[in-house]
Amino acid sequence: MESHAGADLPPLPDDFTVPDYIEAVVGWRIWRTTGWPSEPILVGLFKNVLWPLRAALIAECDKHGDSAPVFECTCGIHALKWWRATEFRSALFNRPRDPYLVVGEVFLWGEAIEHDLGWRAANAYPKAVAVVVLDPLGNVRDAISVATRLSARYAIPTRVARRWEFL
Numbered sequence: 001m002e003s004h005a006g007a008d009l010p011p012l013p014d015d016f017t018v019p020d021y022i023e024a025v026v027g028w029r030i031w032r033t034t035g036w037p038s039e040p041i042l043v044g045l046f047k048n049v050l051w052p053l054r055a056a057l058i059a060e061c062d063k064h065g066d067s068a069p070v071f072e073c074t075c076g077i078h079a080l081k082w083w084r085a086t087e088f089r090s091a092l093f094n095r096p097r098d099p100y101l102v103v104g105e106v107f108l109w110g111e112a113i114e115h116d117l118g119w120r121a122a123n124a125y126p127k128a129v130a131v132v133v134l135d136p137l138g139n140v141r142d143a144i145s146v147a148t149r150l151s152a153r154y155a156i157p158t159r160v161a162r163r164w165e166f167l
């Protein structure tokens with residue numbers, strides 16, 4: 001397992017508000033990526049939402065606009081409490097068309113609605129992610145390259161993982 005957690009991460013821009021670690025909750029998520037291999041961007045697995053670089057993702061809802069998350073709705077940025085959740089397993093083991101997925105922790109802050117499995121939050125930013133090579137013959141070098149670029153672009157620690165780490 002190659003580690004790319006870095007001492008030489010670029011500094012965050014001055015106008016980026018780092019979430020308050022005391023108030024922020026940390027959850028787990030899965031992403032796809034777009035922009036391979038040179039300009040990778042995290043994309044929601046179920047909704048085609050691009051996660052911005054060095055800026056908070058802000059929840060939006062068709063019905064509730066920027067007041068998401070709303071209790072009676074399903075809106076908000078979803079994250080799970082536990083990476084062993086069934087959802088992770090089915091995503092990592094039942095999606096043969098995705099050679100790679102990204103799994104990692106996210107900071108959630110602002111309004112957050114907690115449920116048994118996780119949260120729906122108003123704001124989120126990745127905390128640390130792993131590029132998971134799903135195909136047993138998958139190209140680890142590509143994964144390392146994308147992990148390195150994600151680290152630089154989002155200013156977060158990243159690494160490469162094999163999916164059996166998530167069994």
Ligand SMILES: [Zn+2]
Pocket residue numbers: 061062063064068069070073074075076
């Ligand atoms: Zn809503």
